[in-house]
Structures are given as structure tokens and as C-alpha cells.
Amino acid sequence: MGIQWVNNHKWKHYVCKIKNLWKYIMEQKGNWIRNSVLACFFISGISGLIYEVIWTRMLGLVFGNTTFATSTVLTAYMAGLALGSYLSTRYVDRLKNPLKTYAILEIGIGIYCLILPFIIKLLGEIYLPIQRNYNPSFYSISLIRFALCFIVLLMPTTLMGATLPVFSRFYVRQDEHFGHGVGMVYSINTFGAFAGVMLSGFLMIAYLGVKNTIWIAFAGNIVSAIVCMIINQKYFANPSEGKKRNKTIKKVQIDREKAEFRQDNILTNQHRIIFIALMLGFGLSGFSAMVYEVAWTRVLVMIIGSSTYAFSIMLATFLLGIAIGSFIFSLVSKYKSINILWFAITELLIGVIALLMIPVFQKMPFYFVDLFDRFVKNYAILELVKFTVCALMMIIPTILLGSLFPMVTQICAKDYKELGKRVGTIYSINTLGNIGGSFMAGFALIPLIGIQKSIMLAGLINIIVSCIAIIIAERPKIIYRAITSFVFLSIGIVCVISLPSWNEMIISSGAAVYAPTYAKLKGEDRKINILGKAEKLLYYKEGTDSTISVRERQNGTIVMAVDGKIDASNTGDMYTQLLLGHLPLLISSEPKSAMIIGLGSGVTLSAVAQHEVKNIDCVEIEPAVIEASKFFKDVNRNVLDDPRVNMIVNDGRNFLSATSQRYDVIISEPSNIWLAGIANLFSSDFYRICKQHLNPDGYMCQWSHIYYMSIDDIKTVIGTFRSVFPHTTVWFSTVGDILMIGSLKEFNIDYLQLAKNYNIRPVWEDMQKLNILEPLALLSCFLMDEDGVTRFTAGAKINSDNHPILEFSVPKSIYTDISPSNRKLMSSFRTGEFPKMTNFDEARVISRASFWYHLGVAYYYKDMPIEAQKYHKKAIEIDESFVPSYIGLALCLYKEKNLDMAMENLKRAIAIDPFSAEAHYNLAQIYEDQKMIDDAKLHYESALKYDPRNQAKYQKRLSDLER
Numbered sequence: 001m002g003i004q005w006v007n008n009h010k011w012k013h014y015v016c017k018i019k020n021l022w023k024y025i026m027e028q029k030g031n032w033i034r035n036s037v038l039a040c041f042f043i044s045g046i047s048g049l050i051y052e053v054i055w056t057r058m059l060g061l062v063f064g065n066t067t068f069a070t071s072t073v074l075t076a077y078m079a080g081l082a083l084g085s086y087l088s089t090r091y092v093d094r095l096k097n098p099l100k101t102y103a104i105l106e107i108g109i110g111i112y113c114l115i116l117p118f119i120i121k122l123l124g125e126i127y128l129p130i131q132r133n134y135n136p137s138f139y140s141i142s143l144i145r146f147a148l149c150f151i152v153l154l155m156p157t158t159l160m161g162a163t164l165p166v167f168s169r170f171y172v173r174q175d176e177h178f179g180h181g182v183g184m185v186y187s188i189n190t191f192g193a194f195a196g197v198m199l200s201g202f203l204m205i206a207y208l209g210v211k212n213t214i215w216i217a218f219a220g221n222i223v224s225a226i227v228c229m230i231i232n233q234k235y236f237a238n239p240s241e242g243k244k245r246n247k248t249i250k251k252v253q254i255d256r257e258k259a260e261f262r263q264d265n266i267l268t269n270q271h272r273i274i275f276i277a278l279m280l281g282f283g284l285s286g287f288s289a290m291v292y293e294v295a296w297t298r299v300l301v302m303i304i305g306s307s308t309y310a311f312s313i314m315l316a317t318f319l320l321g322i323a324i325g326s327f328i329f330s331l332v333s334k335y336k337s338i339n340i341l342w343f344a345i346t347e348l349l350i351g352v353i354a355l356l357m358i359p360v361f362q363k364m365p366f367y368f369v370d371l372f373d374r375f376v377k378n379y380a381i382l383e384l385v386k387f388t389v390c391a392l393m394m395i396i397p398t399i400l401l402g403s404l405f406p407m408v409t410q411i412c413a414k415d416y417k418e419l420g421k422r423v424g425t426i427y428s429i430n431t432l433g434n435i436g437g438s439f440m441a442g443f444a445l446i447p448l449i450g451i452q453k454s455i456m457l458a459g460l461i462n463i464i465v466s467c468i469a470i471i472i473a474e475r476p477k478i479i480y481r482a483i484t485s486f487v488f489l490s491i492g493i494v495c496v497i498s499l500p501s502w503n504e505m506i507i508s509s510g511a512a513v514y515a516p517t518y519a520k521l522k523g524e525d526r527k528i529n530i531l532g533k534a535e536k537l538l539y540y541k542e543g544t545d546s547t548i549s550v551r552e553r554q555n556g557t558i559v560m561a562v563d564g565k566i567d568a569s570n571t572g573d574m575y576t577q578l579l580l581g582h583l584p585l586l587i588s589s590e591p592k593s594a595m596i597i598g599l600g601s602g603v604t605l606s607a608v609a610q611h612e613v614k615n616i617d618c619v620e621i622e623p624a625v626i627e628a629s630k631f632f633k634d635v636n637r638n639v640l641d642d643p644r645v646n647m648i649v650n651d652g653r654n655f656l657s658a659t660s661q662r663y664d665v666i667i668s669e670p671s672n673i674w675l676a677g678i679a680n681l682f683s684s685d686f687y688r689i690c691k692q693h694l695n696p697d698g699y700m701c702q703w704s705h706i707y708y709m710s711i712d713d714i715k716t717v718i719g720t721f722r723s724v725f726p727h728t729t730v731w732f733s734t735v736g737d738i739l740m741i742g743s744l745k746e747f748n749i750d751y752l753q754l755a756k757n758y759n760i761r762p763v764w765e766d767m768q769k770l771n772i773l774e775p776l777a778l779l780s781c782f783l784m785d786e787d788g789v790t791r792f793t794a795g796a797k798i799n800s801d802n803h804p805i806l807e808f809s810v811p812k813s814i815y816t817d818i819s820p821s822n823r824k825l826m827s828s829f830r831t832g833e834f835p836k837m838t839n840f841d842e843a844r845v846i847s848r849a850s851f852w853y854h855l856g857v858a859y860y861y862k863d864m865p866i867e868a869q870k871y872h873k874k875a876i877e878i879d880e881s882f883v884p885s886y887i888g889l890a891l892c893l894y895k896e897k898n899l900d901m902a903m904e905n906l907k908r909a910i911a912i913d914p915f916s917a918e919a920h921y922n923l924a925q926i927y928e929d930q931k932m933i934d935d936a937k938l939h940y941e942s943a944l945k946y947d948p949r950n951q952a953k954y955q956k957r958l959s960d961l962e963r
Contacts, residue, residue: 066621093421197315278343339411357393373515579731588699613664727744
């Protein structure tokens with residue numbers, strides 16, 4: 001009996017072990033299934049964010065890249081998500097097979113998104129004729145945009161909105177805290193969205209193009225669907241699926257509060273009030289979250305830049321914080337009892353931290369420059385520094401924001417039978433709040449009250465929501481809740497009142513663009529420059545699309561900056577601004593109409609207005625730029641008052657797409673290519689639109705910078721232009737700026753027409769300011785003819801809407817200024833001194849010493865003394881007695897610090913013409929620099945003697961000598 005008892009005991013022991021092993025295997029099997037489908041939801045998050053990025057780009061090309069148009073697209077997108085989430089509440093908890101339903105949703109999303117580009121193309125065929133033929137008002141066109149966007153995006157976004165509640169219904173187990181399961185689902189999907197931003201913003205679109213990126217996102221949907229279908233078919237398809245699944249679930253005790261609540265599935269009136277108040281608060285929290293995102297982005301653009309990479313980093317940081325917050329809460333909720341007070345405290349922390357971070361934004365330009373100075377050695381480190389700056393500003397409040405969704409779910413969802421409904425309701429209400437926040441921030445708050453006050457308002461909303469949550473909580477006593485709410489609200493009000501206004505000079509200092517310049521300065525000098533103590537702020541406005549500032553320096557220079565980056569001035573940029581307006585009209589034959597994209601200071605528009613054109617359309621995307629241009633009235637000649645000028649506030653590309661107008665001249669002067677959205681105005685698709693609106697004899701003139709650009713990018717810029725305008729020549733204003741002139745026929749300048757246009761009195765006056773002293777001196781700006789352009793761009797890549805090469809390659813060279821070597825290489829492709837010209841005697845022209853002299857003068861004015869010397873020497877070779885070129889050659893040598901040779905040439909000039917006041921004056925200056933006072937005085941007196949008209953100038957120099 002003893003042996004039998006022992007054997008029975010061992011047998012039971014082994015059976016117990018086998019049971020435990022089988023239980024462990026089943027649990028691991030369940031975990032494997034859950035982790036597999038969770039990975040699918042991660043991939044879905046990647047695809048979803050890629051679609052959002054792609055759709056915003058594609059619809060922006062149809063509706064324009066204004067803030068209003070972009071907000072309309074985003075509003076329609078989120079409206080679809082909210083609708084999908086809301087509609088799912090009606091059926092999600094009755095689904096017998098939620099995993100299969102989820103897989104079907106993914107398939108539907110993928111297929112529709114694959115064909116959506118064709119639908120968007122068709123949308124353009126509907127929208128643009130409406131805009132062209134009916135010219136609707138702003139509110140009408142905004143409503144039309146929203147309606148069309150909503151219709152186009154309705155299907156995929158509704159399906160996307162339904163995925164979260166459907167997936168949660170499958171994934172979240174009945175025996176676990178709902179906040180834990182929903183938090184895990186939400187965080188994993190948001191981590192996927194973070195990955196989608198990084199992949200699309202840094203890799204996919206850049207290297208694969210838009211269409212291939214869509215295919216990859218589609219593949220993500222289909223792969224997720226197939227995996228879920230296989231798992232569903234294998235483990236959950238048969239009728240006994242519920243029993244099998246329950247065997248894999250770890251048995252845990254349901255918490256007492258949840259069990260008690262399930263005893264009565266009918267909510268009491270008090271619970272309904274709490275639920276409604278909580279939903280209202282969560283909706284307002286969603287409103288604040290989007291206000292934060294829009295406002296923080298607007299500030300960070302001025303600190304880390306506005307390239308596509310910078311925008312991707314900002315969005316990715318925001319999503320990363322949301323994902324981390326949701327993930328942390330999913331872990332915490334397993335061990336803590338969550339109630340409304342948690343929600344109240346979290347809302348309070350979000351609001352207070354957002355308010356306390358406001359002064360930190362003002363210090364970020366200093367931090368960014370310091371980080372740049374210490375760490376930035378290459379492009380990769382630069383982007384890491386940008387990410388660090390974004391994380392410092394956003395990560396804590398976004399982590400708290402990310403915890404709210406699973407937290408509210410944990411508080412509100414008590415019955416597993418209604419879990420999907422609760423998740424859908426909560427998500428849809430929060431998304432509606434997001435819609436309101438995005439819309440109000442872009443359309444109203446920032447333009448009306450500014451970025452800082454918008455953040456303050458959002459912070460106060462969070463604090464007020466916190467107070468409401470405390471009031472509706474069931475404990476402690478009402479008196480304590482009322483006092484606590486009053487204290488919290490007081491904290492928020494004190495924070496708002498005590499916060500000083502931003503120093504607008506610091507915020508608009510352009511740390512992102514001018515970091516290398518600031519980094520060269522040390523200590524107090526760096527601080528003074530970023531503070532702008534040597535400058536006066538004339539204008540500052542946080543507009544609908546950008547922040548515009550106008551500053552006046554101590555030397556009288558006035559500059560206009562867009563998001564901190566200087567885009568116009570009344571000194572250094574004048575050459576480019578004037579030439580851009582004059583060049584295409586100088587070579588045109590009686591132009592009657594012109595169109596300009598980009599107003600800036602208004603100088604280019606003013607230059608066009610000096611010609612005998614009858615109609616000038618100027619399109620500017622930012623209304624604040626129009627206001628700021630008034631500070632340049634001394635150089636733009638109040639051109640906006642000219643009755644021929646039609647000022648249009650719109651996206652330039654969108655305006656051209658919608659108008660039926662044709663022009664003799666189209667001038668495009670956007671900002672730098674590294675800025676997000678600008679590369680669209682350097683694409684072959686844009687140039688084809690321009691070509692359609694150009695008269696047969698018209699000219700397209702495109703400005704581009706060659707500083708902060710590699711030679712390959714420059715080839716792409718010119719090669720893309722040439723791909724649409726095969727008759728292309730390249731000109732340059734200064735060392736770092738080029739102008740491309742394209743036409744529909746072979747490029748050929750009529751010299752007689754050029755001379756006629758040049759001699760229009762206001763035009764002639766502007767040319768004298770540029771030291772272009774005769775019509776042919778314009779050739780000092782000539783760089784490459786058609787043959788040279790063909791050879792230079794051989795093998796160049798083409799920048800297009802589908803392959804936006806420049807958008808992703810140019811920012812990598814932002815701090816590498818090799819413009820002199822770029823221009824030198826480009827000039828090596830020049831085949832001669834002259835482009836093709838008619839009514840022109842080349843032999844006669846090149847035999848004139850004055851022609852070469854005028855070229856030398858023009859190059860010297862452009863700060864190119866080496867090139868100027870070459871032309872002055874040619875003039876002397878033709879006429880050894882040509883005094884002006886000896887003087888010009890001396891000035892070039894003087895600029896290069898070759899004083900001996902400069903003096904020698906001035907003495908030769910005086911030997912040829914002893915009465916040359918200019919030669920005496922310049923020689924006197926050199927003597928003065930060398931402290932040879934007597935000699936300097938002698939030649940100043942000679943200059944005064946031979947040129948009494950400039951008596952004041954010479955007397956002043958003599959007086960200075962005597963001091």
C-alpha cells in the first residue's frame with residue numbers, strides 16, 4: 001500500500017506539472033498572438049501617417065500651400081477620423097469577429113489610398129475651373145475646399161477612425177484593466193505614426209518618390225490585413241473560438257469597483273453627468289493639444305528652421321511624447337486605481353508646464369547656437385541637435401497629453417460589453433477637439449492674439465478642465481474640491497499674469513539660419529547680436545503663414561525677415577531685387593503684362609513698374625509681407641499705389657493654375673529652396689504651369705540662390721528649368737544669386753529693343769544705381785548661353801512633384817557656402833562674351849575701350865575685382881590712353897590690398913590726364929591710408945581744383961586730414 005500510495009502521489013505530481021506546462025504554453029501562445037496583431041497595428045500607424053503626409057502634399061498642390069488651405073485639408077482629414085470612430089460605436093461591441101473586421105478595414109484603407117492620387121488629380125479638374133470661372137469669396141472658396149477635401153478623404157479616414165475601437169475590442173481582454181490594454185494599443189499605433197513621420201520625412205519620399213512611398217504604405221496595410229486574417233483563420237474562426245481564447249487568458253481577479261459597476265449596467269444620472277463633463281473636458285483638452293502643436297511649431301520654425309526635415313522632427317517629437325505617455329500609463333494602470341482626480345492632476349500639470357515653458361522659448365535661440373557651436377560637425381549631428389531642442393520644449397507636456405486617452409478610457413469604460421463603444425466615443429470627441437484647435441489656431445488665434453497668448457489660452461483651458469474634473473469627482477467633500485479648484489485656477493491665472501512678453505528681437509533673430517555667424521562670436525558679443533541691441537524693430541507680426549519682422553540697423557539698412565531668415569533689404573539685396581525686375585523686361589519686345597510671384601520688399605515689383613507695361617499681377621502668400629513692404633517705400637517707390645498693380649494674396653502656383661490670364665513676363669522670386677514647400681516652385685510641374693500662361697514671345701525669369709548648395713543641386717535647379725524651357729540662358733546678379741531666363745523660342749536679344757527699353761528714363765536711372773552704365777554693360781550679368789546650359793546640365797536629375805529631390809538635398813548643404821567656387825565652375829561653361837543678338841555689330845563693339853571699361857565698372861560694383869581687372873586691362877589694350885580704366889584697375893588693386901600697383905596705375909592716369917580729379921582723389925585716399933599726409937593733401941587740393949562741383953566732398957576730406 002505504501003508503494004502504491006507513493007506511485008499515486010508521483011503520478012499526481014507529474015500530472016500537475018504537465019498541466020502547468022500546458023497552461024504556460026497556452027499563455028505564451030496567447031501572448032504571441034497578441035504581440036503579432038499589435039505589430040500589425042504598429043505597421044498600420046506607419047502607413048496612416050505616411051498617407052497624411054502624402055495627402056497634405058498632394059492636396060496642397062491643388063488648393064495651394066497657404067495655412068488656410070492646409071488647415072482645411074487637416075480639418076477634413078480629422079473630421080473623417082472622428083466620423084469613423086463615432087460610427088463604429090454602433091456596431092463594434094456586437095462584432096463576433098473584430099480581428100477579421102479590422103483586417104477588412106485595413107484592406108479597404110489600402111485599396112482606396114492606392115487610387116486616391118488619381119481622385120485628387122480629378123479633384124483639381126473640378127476645383128480649379130470653379131476658382132477660375134466664378135472667383136468665389138474667401139469664405140465661399142474655403143467652404144468649397146473643405147467640402148471637396150471631405151468628400152475625397154471621407155472613405156479612407158472614416159475607415160481609419162474605426163480601426164482603433166475595432167482593434168481595441170479584439171485586443172483588450174475582459175480580465176485586464178481597460179486603461180492598460182487601450183493604452184498599449186494607442187501607444188503602439190502612435191509609435192508607428194512616429195516611425196511613419198521619420199521614414200517619410202527623411203527617407204522614403206526623398207529616395208523613392210511620392211508614388212513609390214504610397215505603394216509602400218499600401219503594402220503595410222495589406223501585410224497587416226493578411227497577417228490578421230491568417231491568425232484569425234487559425235485561432236478564432238471556428239465556433240469554439242471563444243473557449244479556446246479563454247484558455248489562453250490568465251485568470252486575474254476583477255477589481256471590486258468594476259465588479260460592482262457591472263451589477264448595474266444602467267448608468268445613474270450622476271454617472272451620466274460625470275461622463276458628459278469628462279467628455280467635454282477631454283474634447284477641450286484635444287483643442288488645447290492642437291493649439292500647442294501649431295503654436296510650438298510656429299516658434300520652433302524660427303529656432304531650428306523650416307526645412308522639411310525640421311517639420312518632420314517637430315511632428316515626430318510631438319507624436320513620440322504622445323506614444324511614450326500612453327505607454328507609461330498603460331503600465332501604471334495595472335497597479336494603480338485610476339479615478340477622475342488623476343485626470344484633473346494631469347490636466348493641471350499640462351497647463352502649468354505649458355505656461356512655464358513659455359519663457360524658455362525665448363532662451364532657445366541661445367541654446368541652439370551654443371549646441372551648434374559645441375557639437376555640430378555634420379548634417380546628422382545638426383538634425384540631432386534640432387531633435388534635442390524640440391524634445392526640451394515638447395516632450396514633458398506631450399507625455400502627459402499622451403496619458404489622457406487611456407486614462408479617460410479607464411475611468412469611463414466599466415463594462416467590457418461596451419468597451420468598443422466607449423473607445424470610439426472618447427476618440428471621436430477628442431478628435432473633434434483637435435479639429436477645433438487646429439482650425440482656430442491657424443485661422444484665428446495666432447493671427448489675432450499671437451503665438452504666446454495662444455499658448456497661454458491653451459494652458460488656461462487645461463487648468464479650467466482640471467478644475468471641472470475636480471468639481472465632478474465623487475470625493476473628497478465638495479468644499480475641499482471647490483477650494484482645490486479655486487487654488488488650481490489661481491495658479492493658472494498667476495502664471496499668465498506673471499509671464500513677461502517675449503522679446504521679439506530674440507524670437508526673430510534667425511538662429512536656425514545664422515547659427516554659424518552667431519557661433520563665431522563669443523560671450524557677450526554673441527548675446528548682443530542675438531538680442532539685436534544694435535538694431536531697431538520697426539515691425540513684427542505673427543501672420544497666417546509666417547512671422548514677419550522688419551529691422552533697422554545703425555547704418556540705416558532696413559531688412560525684412562520671414563521666420564527669422566532675411567529675405568529682403570534696402571542695401572545688399574538691392575542689386576538682385578532690381579535686376580530680377582528689369583532683366584526680363586529689358587530683353588522683351590514691348591511687354592504689356594507681367595506676373596510676379598513673391599512681393600518681398602516690393603523692389604522687384606517696382607522695377608517692373610518702371611517699364612511700359614499695362615497690367616502687373618503680384619501674388620504674395622503672406623498678408624503680413626504686404627504690410628511690411630511699406631517700410632521700404634523709399635526703394636519700392638510706393639509701387640502698391642500704382643493703378644496697374646493688382647496685389648493678390650494667394651499661393652503663387654495655385655493662382656497660376658486657376659487663372660486663365662497669359663503674360664509676356666513671369667517672374668518667380670520665392671525664398672530659399674531649403675525651406676519646406678519652396679521646392680514646389682522649382683519643379684518641372686510648376687514650370688509647365690508657367691509655360692501654359694506665357695505668351696509665345698514671353699519670358700519666364702526664375703531666381704535661385706547658389707549659396708548653401710552643392711553643384712549637383714545647382715545642376716538640378718537649372719536642368720529642371722531647362723527641361724520645360726529648352727531655350728534657357730543663365731544670368732547672375734551677385735556671386736550667390738542667379739537668374740534663369742526661359743522662352744518658348746530660340747533666345748535672341750534684339751539690341752535695338754534692348755537699348756530702347758534701357759533708355760526709358762526711370763529704367764535708365766535704376767541701371768545707373770547698379771553701375772550698368774550702358775545697355776551692353778548688362779552683359780556683366782550674363783553667365784551661360786543655351787549651349788553652355790546644355791553642357792552644364794548634362795545628366796542632371798529633374799526635380800518634380802513626384803521626386804522632390806531639391807526639398808531633401810538642399811537642406812543638407814545649408815551651412816556650406818561655396819557660392820564663389822560654384823559660380824566659377826558655372827562660368828567655365830560660358831562659350832563667349834555675348835548671347836545671341838540681332839541688330840548688333842559685335843566687331844564694332846569689342847573695338848571700343850568704353851565697352852570693356854563699362855563691363856569692368858559693373859563687375860567692380862558687384863564686388864568682383866578680379867573679373868573687373870580683366871575687362872579694364874582689355875580696355876587699356878585697345879586704348880593705352882584710356883584714363884577711366886587705369887582708375888578702375890587701380891580701384892580693383894586697392895580692394896585687393898595691392899597698394900603699390902594701385903598707386904602706379906593712378907599715377908599713369910594722372911600722367912595721361914593731369915586734370916583728372918577722380919585720379920587725384922583716389923590717389924589721395926591711398927596716401928592717406930599710408931599716413932602720407934602731405935601727399936594726400938596735395939592731391940585732394942588738385943581734385944578740388946579740377947572738379948569744383950564736388951567741392952563739399954573734397955573739403956571734408958581735407959578737414960579730416962587737418963584733424
